[in-house]
Amino acid sequence: MLLPLPPRRRLRAAPPARLTPRHAPLRRGALLPFVHRPCPRETGRGAACLTCWELVWSGSQVEGASKKRRGGGIGGGGGGGGGSLASSTRKDKGLSIDFKESQVADFEDLEEDKFLNAVVKVYCTHIRPDYGLPWQKQRQHSSTGSAFMIGDNKLLTNAHCVEHDTQIKVKRRGDDKKYVAKVLARGTECDLAMLSVENEEFWRGTEPLQLGRLPCLQDSVTVVGYPLGGDTISVTKGVVSRIEVTPYAHGTSDLLGVQIDAAINAGNSGGPAFNEQGECIGVAFQVFRSDEAENIGYVIPTTVVSHFLNDYRKNGKYTGFPCLGVLLQKLENPALRESLKVPSSEGVLVRRVEPTAPASSVLRKGDVITSFDGVSVGCEGTVPFRSTERIAFRYLTSQKYAGDVAQLGIIREGNVMKVQTILHPRKHLVPFNVDGGQPSYLIVAGLVFTPLTEPFIEEECEDTLGLKLLAKARYSLSTFEGEQIVIVSQRYWRTMSTSGMSTWAINKS
Template identity: 75%
Template sequence: QAEEGNFQDADFLNAVVKVYCTHTAPDYSLPWQKQRQYTSTGSAFMIGDGKLLTNAHCVEHNTQVKVKRRGDDTKYLAKVLARGIECDIALLSVESKEFWVGAEPLRFGQLPNLQDSVTVVGYPLGGETISVSKGVVSRIEVTSYAHGSSELLGIQIDAAINPGNSGGPAFNDQGECIGVAFQVYRSDDAENIGYVIPTSVVSHFLEDYARNGRYTGFPCLGVLLQKLENPALRACLNVPSNEGVLVRKVEPTSHASEVLNEGDVIVSFGDVRVGCEGTVPFRSTERIAFRYLISQKYTGDVAEVGIIRRGQFMKVHVVLNPQVHLVPYHIEGEPSYLIVAGLVFTPLSDPLIEEECEDNIGLKLLAKARYSMPRFKGEQIVILSQVLANEENIGYEEMSNEQA
């Protein structure tokens, strides 16, 4: 084992592997075919029981995944067992016994403190050998996860994270894995801002998979909330203290629609009081976004929520389930479609908007539906994607990307 903070000869570096993935993404504009294949590289690491962890975006739309150990020239086939879109984590397995000879899985550590040293290990672009970069923890808060369009706990660091580092571990000075590198913040006004998925999110993903045999997702409360910083608004709602968040909208398909109403004020979640800024206590001296507490729960858990309704305090119990979007951010597998008399119908999705929106004003307007809640289970926005010209649809050939 290497000295504390010195990883040059550390044995656990051998648990970090390089990922080679061939991707074949669907063509959302022509949903019966696929786009041209492309390849990418990333990083992963061993966690024991014949499994590896990497980022979900590293193996998105995978056709073939291979991994290679440090100092080895053999690539081994890997299988994707689960992909967590919201948390950007994927679980891989490698069946070859030869791959695991002498392998030592990494040990997970606790959430670090601010200014703790952190070392990111992986295989970024620019070379074939393992890369080690060092920095410090600069911030810990609920962070936007770009791949999943979600918000979960994240660790901000100032160590360099480059393409190819994704999926690699971040270590503390004791050689414990404190998270998974997954994204960077790019701006002309900022540099060296990288993000790490903390072990609490990783553990949630692994426990979810262990419980259900598949990934079910991070649950949500099923409501749209508003801060209650304005004293006049708190007085109008009969909220006596400087706490609580206002329920602006309730998702019709969620269990919350049965027990929560618009205009309710949520003042507690479990035994934790919710502040008027939508924050809750975190560790000893910090506060963090209220949604952090919800993300600690699992699909199907029942949460006790304290509310003020028309000036009266009461407690309700809400069954937590993953959020359902009217316009899905991701589509697992192939997009669905229907062709009738040459008219091509397909559900509106975020990938389709990204493909077609740039030069299509109508689809730009429909893109507003990204932020809408479904009114009933299974609701979709179906669009006429295009018209395949034939004698049955003469006069309609110019129609495209219009809501059905």
């Protein structure tokens, strides 16, 4: 009996902004348009002051009002000084305009500049492989994203921003020059990538961002980056709405994620999210698109970021997030717990163990896992999180590194036992990503053989592959190291023309 296919994910990685020709100038409205005029005052850097604006109507200049940003956090978070609102009124040609200006901190504050200047714009050129014709590549396209400085002359961004890259350039805020960057590490499952820029001029006078703690619910958060809608840096504000283990749209794992209601748009990917103290608490990476919901964006928290960075420092490369390699079932049913001789409402049932996982030597179908490294596991598959919260069991395994040892408390046929197992990243029978970027293939007697991968399924459309093949791709496990599902993706045959010339025709299987 075939299991039903899971529904499509609605989580989507916030796409990089596609580079398009600059939009046409906005038309003047029939009402009062605000037009920026250079201020006669000059800043210390020799540029025109950007805090003064003039109101222009019917060719007449009306009294200008200084637009100052809020202080207390990056991008105008808290209130400014406790003064009253300044109000000015002027009548010109029968027009009465009332200006109200909040006395708040100036945007040119040096502390704000220090944090904003650490955020850079990423320009990437991509060439995606053609999985149907694996010896070819698709058309080249360009996109933009965001990144930020993390110290040691390195940048952090999203993996999907630099996927299938052929050239990467970055540009600092307030600078016209672009600098070539290269990828040092790429974590597809956690959607993070580390970049380096060898040109020392790029790093002159810069300060890296400091990673902060995991935020709490309702904490203020500010997202900074270079999304669509303009060329300069953008700042949006919101609050932390939820913290839980979340499916990563670009990767293959369920990892800790922070849900926020601040706007995240194409081009924001890879940009930092700040708390009120100016600390980086995560990386913007995906949004939830639905007609039934709005303002749902996700940030990769610093716990996942730190795991990625520490993994690179320890191993010189990214090795991934480990897992137990088991399929688990909740034990909420009292009758089921009684049949398994589980005395209390705790533990999760092992339904299946991956043959290639180290846990296959110590765990078997029917075992009940009651603890992980001394932390009790609830019957809903959750574990204690902070003081009064609970979170999915997967959170504990994601805190480990490849090769770490975990101690499990299990109940087997009513007997309480303690076992140890080594944790390794999961090897998927149908890979979610192709190592090296280019798919492998073999042509024999006009038949094109290629491994079945998720990018191939996505490109060729699920409806054309058949239910049995899809079910095997979704639910089958590797029985030995390096096992693959190989399919015939194309068929060729030779035909003879009337002139005697031979040609080759192609037909998709």
